[in-house]
Amino acid sequence: MFRKIIKIAGVILSGILLIGVLVYGKVYFSTEKRIRKVYKVVPEKIHVPTDAATLALGARLVTAKGCRSCHGEDLGGRILIDKPMTLGVIVAKNITKGKGGLPKDFSAEDWVLALKHGINKKKNSLLVMPSYGFAKLTAKDIAAIIAYCAQLPAIDHELPVSKVGPLARVLTDLGKIKFLAAERVDHDQAFAEEISPSLSVEYGKYLAVMCQSCHGENMKGGAPLSSGAPPVANISSTGKPGRWTDEQFITTLRTGKTPEGKQLRMPWQMGAAMTDLELKALHLYLNSL
Ligand code: HEC
Ligand code: HEC
Numbered sequence: 001m002f003r004k005i006i007k008i009a010g011v012i013l014s015g016i017l018l019i020g021v022l023v024y025g026k027v028y029f030s031t032e033k034r035i036r037k038v039y040k041v042v043p044e045k046i047h048v049p050t051d052a053a054t055l056a057l058g059a060r061l062v063t064a065k066g067c068r069s070c071h072g073e074d075l076g077g078r079i080l081i082d083k084p085m086t087l088g089v090i091v092a093k094n095i096t097k098g099k100g101g102l103p104k105d106f107s108a109e110d111w112v113l114a115l116k117h118g119i120n121k122k123k124n125s126l127l128v129m130p131s132y133g134f135a136k137l138t139a140k141d142i143a144a145i146i147a148y149c150a151q152l153p154a155i156d157h158e159l160p161v162s163k164v165g166p167l168a169r170v171l172t173d174l175g176k177i178k179f180l181a182a183e184r185v186d187h188d189q190a191f192a193e194e195i196s197p198s199l200s201v202e203y204g205k206y207l208a209v210m211c212q213s214c215h216g217e218n219m220k221g222g223a224p225l226s227s228g229a230p231p232v233a234n235i236s237s238t239g240k241p242g243r244w245t246d247e248q249f250i251t252t253l254r255t256g257k258t259p260e261g262k263q264l265r266m267p268w269q270m271g272a273a274m275t276d277l278e279l280k281a282l283h284l285y286l287n288s289l
Pocket of ligand 1: 061062065068071090091093111114115119120121125126129145161162
């Protein structure tokens, strides 16, 4: 009797195991196909001026658009996720020309591929890089970012290559996470039209693309982005910033401390690189939602 139960349990268990292996096999091959997909995208030509004003704009944008919060303060690269058994190893590359960095012949077109399309030199999708936000920038802003990054001092920093882990594959297959940068971009859209700085909702909206990656399309926030992280705040008109003055909003994004006395863990340094006018326009836009 007892042996029979063990035998049946064994059969059921191996059945479950087999189904598990088959399901994961399907997930593995379908995500592998997406990871290895070669994008036939031809990057837009871009003129990259190298005058002082362009470099200064680039330096500011590299902070304001979050490049430093992922690629490290000196842009020498950083490991973002190190969970090989679950999510995988996600490394924001060394984007200087030092050892472990970008190849010496990384051209303006290669930069456009990475920034505007989320694609690497081999024409595969980059992982995690928020190119769908950068894809909405003007040619002027993209060129300034390229100009600044291309002249960075070389930093020797060799890091492992990114690798998608099994849990990330399952979540990607289910559509729960968006790991593949190129899948989120409309590759046919042109550079955004030139927009001059002004205290307008339209300009605020242009500046807000980078906030959307965490706060969501409608800026209403939601669940934590990863385990151990705080829930994402509602920063639309119905959230706390809707009750703040422009000055309070500016101080929050310059210091990381809210009028309620909360120390923010989000990369508020992005906001610290924005001008008063930019932050006021951003606040105006958020209050319009
Ligand atoms: C949310 C984090 C994040 C932000 C913000 C971010 N990156 Fe990345 N970036 C990554 C990751 C991760 C990779 C490596 C992807 C991979 O290995 O597939 C990457 C790769 C790159 C590459 C390498 C392309 C190649 O061909 O290998 C360049 C260049 C780059 N990023 C530039 C930038 C610049 C410039 C900015 C700011 C405008 C920026 N990134 C913002 C995460 C980020
Ligand atoms: C990497 C994800 C991420 C990005 C990008 C991001 N935020 Fe946040 N933000 C958060 C999270 C999470 C919180 C919740 C509290 C915390 O940070 O500790 C938050 C909180 C805030 C708060 C405080 C709200 C409150 O109720 O106290 C403000 C204001 C804010 N964000 C504005 C912005 C703006 C403006 C941008 C774009 C320039 C932006 N955030 C980009 C994740 C992000």
